[in-house]
Amino acid sequence: MLKIENVSKDYGDGLIFESVSMQVKRSEILSVVGPSGSGKSTLLNIMSGILKATEGTLTSEAERLSYVFQEDRLLPWITLKENILFVRDDISDYDLTHLIDMLGLTGAENKYPAELSGGMRQRAAIARAFAYEPDLLLMDEPFKSIDYYLKSKIIEALIKVWKERTITIVFVTHDIDEAILMADRILVLGDKPTRIIKEISIEHPRAVSEREQLNIRKSIKECWEEI
Numbered sequence: 647m648l649k650i651e652n653v654s655k656d657y658g659d660g661l662i663f664e665s666v667s668m669q670v671k672r673s674e675i676l677s678v679v680g681p682s683g684s685g686k687s688t689l690l691n692i693m694s695g696i697l698k699a700t701e702g703t704l705t706s707e708a709e710r711l712s713y714v715f716q717e718d719r720l721l722p723w724i725t726l727k728e729n730i731l732f733v734r735d736d737i738s739d740y741d742l743t744h745l746i747d748m749l750g751l752t753g754a755e756n757k758y759p760a761e762l763s764g765g766m767r768q769r770a771a772i773a774r775a776f777a778y779e780p781d782l783l784l785m786d787e788p789f790k791s792i793d794y795y796l797k798s799k800i801i802e803a804l805i806k807v808w809k810e811r812t813i814t815i816v817f818v819t820h821d822i823d824e825a826i827l828m829a830d831r832i833l834v835l836g837d838k839p840t841r842i843i844k845e846i847s848i849e850h851p852r853a854v855s856e857r858e859q860l861n862i863r864k865s866i867k868e869c870w871e872e873i
C-alpha cells in the first residue's frame with residue numbers, strides 16, 4: 647500500500663531520521679511506537695504526503711486517505727453531525743446513526759465542538775475519518791484523551807470496520823499496550839537520529855495472552871534501554 651525508502655528529515659536543526667525505509671502492507675494494521683519526540687508524527691506526515699522528506703522517496707497506492715491528527719481539527723462553527731457530513735454528504739442516515747452510536751456520541755449530534763469534551767471531540771474526529779471510507783487510515787495518537795473503557799470500545803469498533811472493509815491502518819502511539827491490542831505489526835522507533843530498532847509481528851487471531859503481552863512490552867522497553 648505504501649513504501650518509504652531511505653527517508654531522511656531535517657527541519658533545519660539536525661536530522662530527525664536518517665535513511666529510514668519501511669513498507670505498509672495492504673489491509674494490515676501497523677503501529678509505530680516510539681518515545682515522545684522520536685518523530686512519529688513526522689513519519690506519519692511524510693506517509694500522508696503533507697510533509698516532504700528532505701531525502702528519500704514515498705510510493706503510495708492509497709486512493710482515499712483519512713488522517714486523524716493529534717488535535718481533532720473539527721470545524722468549530724458547525725455541529726458534530728455537520729462535521730461528519732462535511733467529508734461525506736451522501737452517507738445514509740442509517741450509516742451515520744450507526745457510526746455516531748459506535749463512537750458513543752449518540753445525543754451529541756447537534757452540539758458544536760466547543761460544547762463537547764476533549765474525548766468526545768477526538769471521537770468525532772475518528773467518526774469523520776471513518777465516514778470518508780478511506781482505503782488508508784492514518785492515526786496520530788488517536789486515543790490520547792479517551793478513557794480506558796471507551797478506548798477498548800473504539801478499538802473493538804475499529805477492528806470491526808477493518809474486518810468489514812479493505813482498509814489499511816497505520817497508527818502511531820507511545821502506548822505499547824494500545825499497539826499490542828490493535829496491531830498486526832509493530833515498528834519500534836528509537837535512537838538519534840531515529841531509526842526502526844525493532845519489528846514485532848502479532849499473530850492472528852489477535853488474542854494475545856497476558857504473558858505474551860508482558861513479554862512484548864518487556865522486549866520493547868529493553869531495546870529502548872539498550873540504545
Ligand SMILES: Nc1ncnc2c1ncn2[C@@H]1O[C@H](COP(=O)(O)OP(=O)(O)OP(=O)(O)O)[C@@H](O)[C@H]1O
Nearest residue numbers: 657659662680681682683684685686687688689820
Ligand atoms: N514543524 C517543525 N519544525 C521544526 N521542528 C519540528 C517540527 N515538527 C516537529 N519538529 C521536531 O521534530 C522532532 C520530532 O517531532 P514529532 O512531533 O514528529 O515527534 P513525536 O514522536 O510525534 O512526538 P510526540 O509523541 O511528543 O507527539 C521533535 O524534536 C520536534 O521538535
